[in-house]
Amino acid sequence: MEETEAKEFDAAIGGTEHLPFSANSLKFASSRSVEIAAMTESILRPSKSKLIFQSLPVHMRRRVMSHNCKRLPRRLRRGHLEQLKKSGLPPKQKRPSRKYRRRPANLLEEYNRRQKQHVWLETHIWHAKRFHMTERWGHRLPYAPCDKAFRACYRGSSAHCLLQDISYYTPIQITGTVTQIKEMFAKVTSCLCGLSVSAMAYINGTRQGTAHIYNVNSFPFGYIGKVEFIWVPSDSTNKTLWLFVHPSQATIIQSVLNDASCTQDNNDYEVAKKKRKVGSVTGSIEIKVMQRFNRFRLTGPNSHAIVAESLKCVNDDLLKNAKWTSLHKPKDLIDKNEYWEAISTAKSPAQLPAHMVVGLVVIDPRLRRPRYRTKAKQDTDTDINTDTLRKIPPYLSNSPLWDVKIHESIKKELMTNGQFVKHITKNNLVPGVVDEDDPALQCVPVVLVQRPGSQNPEFKKIGYGSGWDIIIPSGYALPFWLTFIMFGARSGGLRETESLAFEMGECYLPPDSNAGKQNENRIESEMRDRYFRLPPSKRVNYNKIAINSPFRCPWNILLSDWSDDKINEFFVLRNKTALNEIQDCITRKKCLPNIENGTKCLVPVYVKVTAKGSLQRHALICLPEVSDLSNLKTLFEPHHEDPNEKVRKLKRKEHVKSLKKIKKKNYKLKKKLQQEKKPMYTKKLRKVHRREPSEYVKAMRELWLPSEIETVRKVGTREVMGYIAQGAFSFTEARSCGVGYIAYNALRHLLNTGLNQVLVRNPTSRKYRLANIVITMNT
Amino acid sequence: MADENTSQKKEDSKKRPKRHPNKNYALKKRVPLKPVDGDNVIFITKKTNFKAQLDKCCDLLTRGEKDIILHGLGAAIQRCCNLALQLEILFSGTCQIEVNTGTIDCVDDLEPLTDELDFDSQVRCSSSIHIRIFRTAMLGANQ
Numbered sequence: 001m002e003e004t005e006a007k008e009f010d011a012a013i014g015g016t017e018h019l020p021f022s023a024n025s026l027k028f029a030s031s032r033s034v035e036i037a038a039m040t041e042s043i044l045r046p047s048k049s050k051l052i053f054q055s056l057p058v059h060m061r062r063r064v065m066s067h068n069c070k071r072l073p074r075r076l077r078r079g080h081l082e083q084l085k086k087s088g089l090p091p092k093q094k095r096p097s098r099k100y101r102r103r104p105a106n107l108l109e110e111y112n113r114r115q116k117q118h119v120w121l122e123t124h125i126w127h128a129k130r131f132h133m134t135e136r137w138g139h140r141l142p143y144a145p146c147d148k149a150f151r152a153c154y155r156g157s158s159a160h161c162l163l164q165d166i167s168y169y170t171p172i173q174i175t176g177t178v179t180q181i182k183e184m185f186a187k188v189t190s191c192l193c194g195l196s197v198s199a200m201a202y203i204n205g206t207r208q209g210t211a212h213i214y215n216v217n218s219f220p221f222g223y224i225g226k227v228e229f230i231w232v233p234s235d236s237t238n239k240t241l242w243l244f245v246h247p248s249q250a251t252i253i254q255s256v257l258n259d260a261s262c263t264q265d266n267n268d269y270e271v272a273k274k275k276r277k278v279g280s281v282t283g284s285i286e287i288k289v290m291q292r293f294n295r296f297r298l299t300g301p302n303s304h305a306i307v308a309e310s311l312k313c314v315n316d317d318l319l320k321n322a323k324w325t326s327l328h329k330p331k332d333l334i335d336k337n338e339y340w341e342a343i344s345t346a347k348s349p350a351q352l353p354a355h356m357v358v359g360l361v362v363i364d365p366r367l368r369r370p371r372y373r374t375k376a377k378q379d380t381d382t383d384i385n386t387d388t389l390r391k392i393p394p395y396l397s398n399s400p401l402w403d404v405k406i407h408e409s410i411k412k413e414l415m416t417n418g419q420f421v422k423h424i425t426k427n428n429l430v431p432g433v434v435d436e437d438d439p440a441l442q443c444v445p446v447v448l449v450q451r452p453g454s455q456n457p458e459f460k461k462i463g464y465g466s467g468w469d470i471i472i473p474s475g476y477a478l479p480f481w482l483t484f485i486m487f488g489a490r491s492g493g494l495r496e497t498e499s500l501a502f503e504m505g506e507c508y509l510p511p512d513s514n515a516g517k518q519n520e521n522r523i524e525s526e527m528r529d530r531y532f533r534l535p536p537s538k539r540v541n542y543n544k545i546a547i548n549s550p551f552r553c554p555w556n557i558l559l560s561d562w563s564d565d566k567i568n569e570f571f572v573l574r575n576k577t578a579l580n581e582i583q584d585c586i587t588r589k590k591c592l593p594n595i596e597n598g599t600k601c602l603v604p605v606y607v608k609v610t611a612k613g614s615l616q617r618h619a620l621i622c623l624p625e626v627s628d629l630s631n632l633k634t635l636f637e638p639h640h641e642d643p644n645e646k647v648r649k650l651k652r653k654e655h656v657k658s659l660k661k662i663k664k665k666n667y668k669l670k671k672k673l674q675q676e677k678k679p680m681y682t683k684k685l686r687k688v689h690r691r692e693p694s695e696y697v698k699a700m701r702e703l704w705l706p707s708e709i710e711t712v713r714k715v716g717t718r719e720v721m722g723y724i725a726q727g728a729f730s731f732t733e734a735r736s737c738g739v740g741y742i743a744y745n746a747l748r749h750l751l752n753t754g755l756n757q758v759l760v761r762n763p764t765s766r767k768y769r770l771a772n773i774v775i776t777m778n779t
Numbered sequence: 780m781a782d783e784n785t786s787q788k789k790e791d792s793k794k795r796p797k798r799h800p801n802k803n804y805a806l807k808k809r810v811p812l813k814p815v816d817g818d819n820v821i822f823i824t825k826k827t828n829f830k831a832q833l834d835k836c837c838d839l840l841t842r843g844e845k846d847i848i849l850h851g852l853g854a855a856i857q858r859c860c861n862l863a864l865q866l867e868i869l870f871s872g873t874c875q876i877e878v879n880t881g882t883i884d885c886v887d888d889l890e891p892l893t894d895e896l897d898f899d900s901q902v903r904c905s906s907s908i909h910i911r912i913f914r915t916a917m918l919g920a921n922q
Contacts, residue, residue: 191894195891195892195893195894196894198894199891199894199895200891200894200895200896200897201890201891201894201896201897201898204897207898301810347810347812347813347816348810348813350809350810351809351810351811351812351886352809353888353898353900354807354809354888354890354898383812384812386884386886386902389809389886389900390886390900390902391900452807452809452888455807455808455809455888456807456808457808461826462808462809462810463809463810466810
């Protein structure tokens with residue numbers, strides 16, 4: 001220690017200060033109390049720069065302390081919450097524990113809440129665990145299985161069995177006399193498109209029919225959609241007809257049918273309207289949208305084996321145990337059972353009568369389930385008598401399922417899975433063996449509808465797409481579904497519906513219907529979004545390859561280009577004789593006949609690429625020149641100049657400049673504010689998330705893809721005749737195929753040049769490829 | 780078949796009135812009744828590539844299958860015979876052929892084109908051939 005600094009305080013040691021001999025304790029304490037108070041206050045209310053948990057020693061700190069106050073010692077929690085409030089963040093609501101959430105009652109509540117927005121199928125939870133789900137037509141539907149099994153699903157449909165839940169189809173019940181129903185449907189259908197609803201072939205109810213529905217008296221325009229219908233077999237004059245309508249068209253069809261039934265007698269129009277409001281519909285047609293049935297679609301040759309294995313008809317003794325049989329007594333059970341046994345050895349559903357309807361009463365499917373997933377097979381070599389295959393017995397099609405009264409009772413008496421397991425474990429004397437004649441389980445009425453698949457060997461392999469549709473009362477979806485799965489069916493979703501329609505050469509949602517237009521819009525917005533999410537260097541420059549509508553097919557503009565005047569409404573040709581005639585003309589290279597409204601007509605075609613190459617959606621169908629056939633290999637669309645390229649570059653430059661300016665300005669503002677020590681409000685304002693793209697982005701998008709199109713016909717070197725609505729590699733044809741539409745006038749032009757092949761070009765490519773066209777009959 | 784039809788069309792139509800009964804129906808074909816399917820059973824079609832079918836048969840035989848059965852129906856009979864003969868040459872001396880012929884009843888749906896008619900069906904007979912190719916001597920080296 002240096003001497004200069006060593007100043008002592010105490011006089012006893014040598015300092016200058018003298019300590020007092022006595023201390024006034026009161027004065028001492030009072031002077032300390034201020035210090036103590038300051039200290040305690042500083043502990044309780046820490047200075048603003050520090051958070052409470054930061055005051056803890058390091059070893060006591062825990063992760064996510066700031067979010068979760070339970071990590072803090074209890075004495076600090078209050079202060080912490082107060083701090084949170086001050087900083088503006090409301091303390092987070094705690095998520096209930098998983099245990100709480102998974103309690104059955106709470107889970108059910110949650111499920112009910114989620115079902116309010118979109119309707120769920122009964123198999124929803126099974127599907128949601130295994131499928132990608134999408135929202136369509138007010139339903140939450142399975143789109144595609146999570147295992148990447150696209151080809152497996154095709155194989156299922158062609159060689160094994162593909163199972164789809166199509167319970168979203170809306171049933172509509174129509175009751176009335178045959179003449180009334182006939183009159184009503186005469187207004188909304190056309191006899192040119194095929195058999196009418198009240199045709200001899202369908203009216204006894206042994207077969208399911210299909211009909212194209214149009215707006216009232218507007219054929220060929222105003223197409224709505226295709227419906228499937230089944231007549232309920234009965235001898236009385238008042239008959240019942242069930243329509244199964246796609247959910248995208250359900251509301252329109254209902255209103256159209258109401259209109260058609262209303263305008264029967266114009267004088268009685270008001271009366272009829274009043275009557276319907278009251279609900280007493282005596283003597284007129286009654287149209288009701290019913291509670292859903294469950295409807296499963298089994299496709300593929302093995303579906304017959306699966307259905308035959310899982311459905312076993314009941315005998316009379318078992319019937320008495322089910323309560324619903326007292327409401328409606330099923331008929332002809334023994335005959336039906338016999339017939340079902342006789343046809344159960346068939347190798348494929350395509351061997352049975354087309355569109356046959358079979359009403360059965362079967363035992364609970366859970367009793368038929370195999371213990372392990374096994375493939376249902378038919379190895380017996382017993383041949384079926386051809387007579388059983390030729391005719392449908394008249395007793396076969398009646399079913400108690402169509403009686404609405406019994407549905408409630410069936411649903412009430414349904415044994416839940418839990419009850420079923422309890423029951424089985426309790427009453428099983430021999431473990432592993434299930435008593436099929438268990439009286440505790442009620443029997444179930446089901447209706448089976450055969451689909452013949454392809455019946456034209458020139459177009460598609462015979463029997464492709466054949467299968468069974470099974471209609472099940474509500475509540476019984478999962479027991480049936482799981483039984484089919486256990487017998488080796490492969491489940492598919494909406495994607496399989498689309499691909500199956502494509503393989504069959506059908507357009508899934510035709511472009512002249514409302515549903516089709518909505519579908520087109522959805523596809524366009526999806527593709528557009530995806531396109532503009534790509535960086536500019538990865539985007540296809542459609543201007544350079546002469547494609548002006550890569551994401552949708554502009555049918556109106558196409559038809560206007562091929563006729564002289566502007567066309568606002570168009571239709572797809574469904575007139576069977578005309579289609580046959582056109583097909584004949586194409587194969588023989590004859591000139592096309594004149595048809596009514598030819599300028600507004602699209603002809604549905606199936607396009608098969610002759611050599612290699614793939615087809616995509618929205619590909620162009622072009623008119624070939626005669627010389628093209630010889631030099632196909634070098635037939636490319638030449639490069640085009642993009643007029644907007646320079647404009648885009650300039651615009652971008654300007655935009656970058658302006659952005660820089662704004663940035664600079666903001667920086668200056670920030671500095672200024674910091675100097676004045678004002679809070680930063682400007683920053684918060686800028687963080688607001690903008691959903692709508694800015695004006696600049698919109699303008700740039702417009703420069704990439706001009707939305708105003710005037711013409712599509714003569715954009716490239718080859719004239720555009722039509723578009724491909726759905727294109728892909730087709731497994732049934734082993735080559736690229738597409739379902740598309742050609743303007744009638746363009747087809748006529750083609751045949752006048754003496755050719756019957758077309759050129760196709762993908763929207764992302766310059767290469768033209770040669771393709772054959774076939775008219776599709778079953779649109 | 781097609782050529783014969785065009786040359787003798789008039790006679791044929793008199794002989795076989797079943798084929799095109801009248802203008803009121805559209806003929807729709809169903810899948811014919813099939814014999815039992817299995818690993819060693821091959822249905823010969825006209826659409827499948829001939830070489831592919833031949834390779835499949837060769838594979839089956841060399842893999843140690845004791846016999847394979849080829850089924851041909853209608854126009855595919857000729858191809859079925861060709862295939863069997865090719866196989867006999869390829870596996871000369873080690874396999875033999877046993878041929879059975881038969882007739883299969885094919886059911887056709889007659890879909891009405893007018894409202895007044897009901898569905899109908901007809902039975903059409905089609906010739907079939909069933910060829911069994913079986914090994915007489917196994918080639919150990921081939922295994």
